[in-house]
Amino acid sequence: MNRIGQFRIIETLITIFLVIGSMIIAVNLQKVPSSWITYSGEDLKNMAFNILCEISIPIIEHEIFNQNENWENNIFFALNTLIPKNIYFNITIYEVLPMDSNVSLLKVVNRIPITNVPINYYGRIMEAKSAIYVHTSMDGRVYMIVLTLIRGGGG
Numbered sequence: 001m002n003r004i005g006q007f008r009i010i011e012t013l014i015t016i017f018l019v020i021g022s023m024i025i026a027v028n029l030q031k032v033p034s035s036w037i038t039y040s041g042e043d044l045k046n047m048a049f050n051i052l053c054e055i056s057i058p059i060i061e062h063e064i065f066n067q068n069e070n071w072e073n074n075i076f077f078a079l080n081t082l083i084p085k086n087i088y089f090n091i092t093i094y095e096v097l098p099m100d101s102n103v104s105l106l107k108v109v110n111r112i113p114i115t116n117v118p119i120n121y122y123g124r125i126m127e128a129k130s131a132i133y134v135h136t137s138m139d140g141r142v143y144m145i146v147l148t149l150i151r152g153g154g155g
Helices: 002-029 041-065 071-082
Strands: 088-098 104-108 125-136 142-152
Touching (some): 041 125, 071 088
Antiparallel strands (some): 088 104
């Protein structure tokens, strides 16, 4: 009887170690993916185009036509929410103005840069990909939206 009790205690200790070990492994596997995923150039380009398609009508058109004094900040916060934290972005919105049959003029619409790229960061850029989206508004104006996603080096 004494041996059976000792085996039960050893069995219980082994079970406790297995349960605690599996919990530790599970917690370590549940890290925030955006902090350790490295995006390739094609991934950056696809992500940029998907984001432009997602936000073009509901956000950009609304902000361009209701140009309150900080519409650029509204677009910045929308992009900052959608894009992973380890990817930098720069978006420029142009209005396409036809001059004659063969020439068009691109007028920058945003008054301030819409970007989260730190100052003096451009030397550490490893890869940058752009997506261009042409959007026609309800009143017939044509906009060209250029979103550049940037993957940089360390620190």
